């Protein structure tokens with residue numbers, strides 16, 4: 001395990017170098033707020049813990065985790081028997097000022113996790129992400145069904161989704177893509193851009209301000225790395241060298257392998273999570289409720305509390321379809337995603353093998 005780093009000097013290979021934003025204005029945020037600290041985390045620090053060091057996890061490896069604090073990258077010691085898999089990039093932790101040993105992790109505001117292969121346990125991808133950029137391009141990659149799954153994932157994690165439509169420069173009219181994306185979820189921001197030009201920075205600025213944390217998902221080749229480099233601005237060379245390491249996978253494709261927290265222009269942070277590829281809908285009822293907010297809102301008006309909106313008399317959702325206020329397609333998508341969620345959400349076994357169904361809402 002690594003020794004504690006001296007302030008500001010990266011000691012491990014692969015620990016990103018950080019450039020801290022210079023602040024102007026009359027009311028600058030505290031140093032920790034530059035890293036994404038907020039009242040949500042401050043409120044968790046007990047009176048007896050105020051002497052402890054506050055650190056944010058920057059990368060998670062099999063045998064060690066790296067962190068940052070207000071001075072830059074720092075190593076962090078894990079107590080014996082702790083498992084690095086219990087930590088996610090973006091986590092906030094408290095450490096002992098004398099030993100540098102991790103004391104505890106603070107509760108997460110948001111978390112991306114997926115069921116590990118084999119169905120046991122959860123794999124953590126990223127924590128305390130404010131915004132998920134769901135990246136797709138104005139071409140054959142554009143797939144509303146897949147975007148819905150990413151939206152459910154963002155909703156379930158408690159993170160605000162933004163659809164980023166790249167390669168707008170390659171089509172005559174990006175309008176139809178934009179319209180389709182906007183229709184996926186109520187009040188969904190959709191940004192159309194060319195990931196290779198600096199305009200992208202201005203368009204994404206509302207989500208990349210001081211202390212804000214974003215992450216990107218999307219298929220291979222849609223422009224995620226391009227976007228991260230554009231957002232990082234002139235420092236992108238340093239970042240590419242020290243942060244997101246591009247390697248060839250078994251099929252000879254270039255893939256981004258490092259999973260870490262990088263400073264981006266404007267004072268925000270981006271977590272590179274190339275791992276979120278094999279997405280499926282599981283245990284995400286709340287995420288589905290948000291995706292289909294217009295259906296969720298109508299449900300309390302149905303005569304039966306457990307209405308399936310299929311055949312019941314007095315169904316407010318069916319009435320909305322009949323009046324043309326809700327598309328039958330949307331209702332069908334809702335039904336099939338819920339069915340998929342139900343099928344894929346494991347049913348826990350109770351004493352004597354009795355089935356315990358978790359959180360079954362419909």
Ligand SMILES: Nc1nc2c(ncn2[C@@H]2O[C@H](COP(=O)(O)OP(=O)(O)OP(=O)(O)O)[C@@H](O)[C@H]2O)c(=O)[nH]1
Nearest residue numbers: 166167193194195196220221222223224225226256
């Ligand atoms: N014309 C145009 N090309 C783009 C745009 N965004 C990305 N590209 C190009 O598309 C190719 C793939 O972009 P990447 O950024 O590597 O895609 P990625 O999503 O990071 O791919 P993976 O690392 O495999 O997940 C590169 O050649 C980019 O230069 C865009 O907005 N317009």
Ligand SMILES: [Zn+2]
Nearest residue numbers: 302307309315
């Ligand atoms: Zn109903």
